[in-house]
Amino acid sequence: MARDTVWHPTAFRTHTLGQIQHNGSELVGSEVTICGYMEANRGKGKICFMDIRDGTGRIQVFLKQDSVSDEDLGRAQNLSRESTVQIVGEVAQKRPPKVAEGEAQPPPSYEVVASKFTVLAQADTPLPLGVTDTVSIGLDTRLDNRFLDLRRAHVNAMFTLRARVLQYGREHLITEGFKEINSPKIIASASEGGTNLFPMMYFDTPAFLSQSPQLYKQLTVLGGMERVFEIGPAFRAEKHDTYRHLNEFISFDIEGAWMNDDDVMCVQERMIHHIWKMVAENDQDQIDIINEFRESQGDEPITVEVPSLPFPRIEYCDAIRMVQEAGVEITWGDDIESSHCDIIAAKYPGFHFLPRWPMSMKPFYIHHVPGEMGSTGEQLSRGFDLNYGRDEMTSGGQREHNVDVLEQNLRNMDLDPSDFTFYTDGFRYGAPPHAGWGLGVARLLMVLTGSRNVRETVLFPRDRSRVTP
RNA sequence: GCCCGCGUGGUGUAGUGGUCUAUCAUGAAGCGUUGUCGAUGCUUCGACCCGGGUUCAAAUCCCGGCGCGGGCGCCA
Numbered sequence: 001m002a003r004d005t006v007w008h009p010t011a012f013r014t015h016t017l018g019q020i021q022h023n024g025s026e027l028v029g030s031e032v033t034i035c036g037y038m039e040a041n042r043g044k045g046k047i048c049f050m051d052i053r054d055g056t057g058r059i060q061v062f063l064k065q066d067s068v069s070d071e072d073l074g075r076a077q078n079l080s081r082e083s084t085v086q087i088v089g090e091v092a093q094k095r096p097p098k099v100a101e102g103e104a105q106p107p108p109s110y111e112v113v114a115s116k117f118t119v120l121a122q123a124d125t126p127l128p129l130g131v132t133d134t135v136s137i138g139l140d141t142r143l144d145n146r147f148l149d150l151r152r153a154h155v156n157a158m159f160t161l162r163a164r165v166l167q168y169g170r171e172h173l174i175t176e177g178f179k180e181i182n183s184p185k186i187i188a189s190a191s192e193g194g195t196n197l198f199p200m201m202y203f204d205t206p207a208f209l210s211q212s213p214q215l216y217k218q219l220t221v222l223g224g225m226e227r228v229f230e231i232g233p234a235f236r237a238e239k240h241d242t243y244r245h246l247n248e249f250i251s252f253d254i255e256g257a258w259m260n261d262d263d264v265m266c267v268q269e270r271m272i273h274h275i276w277k278m279v280a281e282n283d284q285d286q287i288d289i290i291n292e293f294r295e296s297q298g299d300e301p302i303t304v305e306v307p308s309l310p311f312p313r314i315e316y317c318d319a320i321r322m323v324q325e326a327g328v329e330i331t332w333g334d335d336i337e338s339s340h341c342d343i344i345a346a347k348y349p350g351f352h353f354l355p356r357w358p359m360s361m362k363p364f365y366i367h368h369v370p371g372e373m374g375s376t377g378e379q380l381s382r383g384f385d386l387n388y389g390r391d392e393m394t395s396g397g398q399r400e401h402n403v404d405v406l407e408q409n410l411r412n413m414d415l416d417p418s419d420f421t422f423y424t425d426g427f428r429y430g431a432p433p434h435a436g437w438g439l440g441v442a443r444l445l446m447v448l449t450g451s452r453n454v455r456e457t458v459l460f461p462r463d464r465s466r467v468t469p
Numbered sequence: 470g471c472c473c474g475c476g477u478g479g480u481g482u483a484g485u486g487g488u489c490u491a492u493c494a495u496g497a498a499g500c501g502u503u504g505u506c507g508a509u510g511c512u513u514c515g516a517c518c519c520g521g522g523u524u525c526a527a528a529u530c531c532c533g534g535c536g537c538g539g540g541c542g543c544c545a
Contacts, residue, residue, distance in 0.1 A: 042508050049505050126479040135481040135495045238544045395545050
């Protein structure tokens with residue numbers, strides 16, 4: 001997969017720095033052209049050492065008076081950090097570094113002895129944030145300068161991992177017969193109730209940004225696509241201000257025909273298991289980079305512990321009981337809030353499902369099995385959440401496929417079915433029982449990378465006060 | 470929107486009425502040494518969020534604003 005990437009030469013370089021790092025012994029003596037960001041330069045006078053970095057690795061370039069022109073040498077010695085450069089030179093084995101008494105010599109490494117040095121684009125000074133500096137940087141400064149923040153090794157590793165998580169998730173769903181779709185993000189009316197939408201003008205028609213692909217993935221399943229998934233943006237105009245909420249986020253959604261809530265919970269835990277297993281097998285290098293940074297900040301290292309299957313299931317009634325037994329005031333029908341999740345997470349710190357919520361707490365489109373009652377005799381639903389620790393990752397459930405029941409659900413929630421024909425009309429011509437879920441990608445990444453703020457795992461987060469960059 | 474805390478060089482910080490002409494780290498500029506590799510030695514540069522007030526004296530106390538962080542609320 002990622003390891004098998006073929007790096008073809010480009011107009012600007014013959015080799016990546018990663019190739020020289022890994023195949024140095026074969027390349028010694030051959031001429032290469034390389035490109036990168038200048039991380040550091042050392043030396044004045046007759047010589048200059050330069051560390052350069054590209055998207056694949058890092059290497060030292062050696063410039064000396066008798067192999068490059070005086071102009072090139074001077075430019076190299078005075079170049080600002082993070083400038084981009086191009087170097088023509090010969091691969092050579094580095095002289096081994098001095099090591100402290102008793103320490104082992106590191107394995108041989110390689111450098112490029114420059115014959116030609118070109119500055120592609122010079123960086124202004126000072127940098128708004130130091131790419132290799134050890135001082136910590138506030139999140140706001142980082143996000144304002146994300147283009148530089150992203151050059152930091154551990155930040156780059158996090159977004160590399162993000163790409164892998166999506167790749168492995170896709171891979172897994174495809175093996176289970178799911179097909180990738182895209183649904184519209186400009187919609188005429190709410191695709192489900194509840195949350196506030198961002199209004200917009202669609203030419204002369206008032207419209208909204210989609211808060212969920214819910215309706216569209218259901219319609220696709222109704223249309224006979226059987227099993228579908230979508231990885232796409234969702235927009236919520238909620239004025240929340242927390243470590244786990246954003247107003248634009250990427251939702252990983254599935255929907256499958258002839259499935260109930262238990263079936264799609266199984267899909268989800270198999271998918272997460274696959275993602276974690278693949279990361280553990282293929283991407284430890286990225287985890288190591290993150291841990292190197294965490295160590296420098298005094299944080300505990302993260303480990304990729306592949307969760308065992310099945311994930312625990314704690315039905316709503318049992319969750320309420322657990323919270324009550326901890327001495328906290330809560331009654332059946334109350335929402336399970338963050339502080340309650342802390343109590344549950346103390347016993348179930350990893351992934352766990354919370355199935356069988358009261359029907360009254362779930363949206364009208366969630367299915368219920370008549371007669372399936374909770375401990376106080378009220379109707380349960382086939383909706384569920386997936387939590388990791390205290391944080392909600394997923395909301396899902398079996399959907400109601402009977403249009404008469406859908407309309408009754410609306411009336412039970414004091415809503416007028418005639419306002420929801422855009423939704424219910426899709427169910428009038430035969431509908432398979434079906435179920436699905438939506439997973440917050442950034443929240444999953446928080447778990448994997450040990451991030452304490454969802455903004456860390458989103459390239460350019462959109463929150464209540466940030467619309468740029 | 471509520472409660473609590475914070476706002477000091479480019480970055481991250483120390484400093485809670487007066488030797489603050491503001492600490493340290495990182496950085497930037499210059500010079501020197503050097504097959505260096507967390508380069509190094511010397512020299513230099515750079516800051517108290519904004520507005521008002523108290524006081525002989527404010528980075529420090531008070532009020533307002535703006536911004537940030539944490540907790541909560543809101544939230545499929």
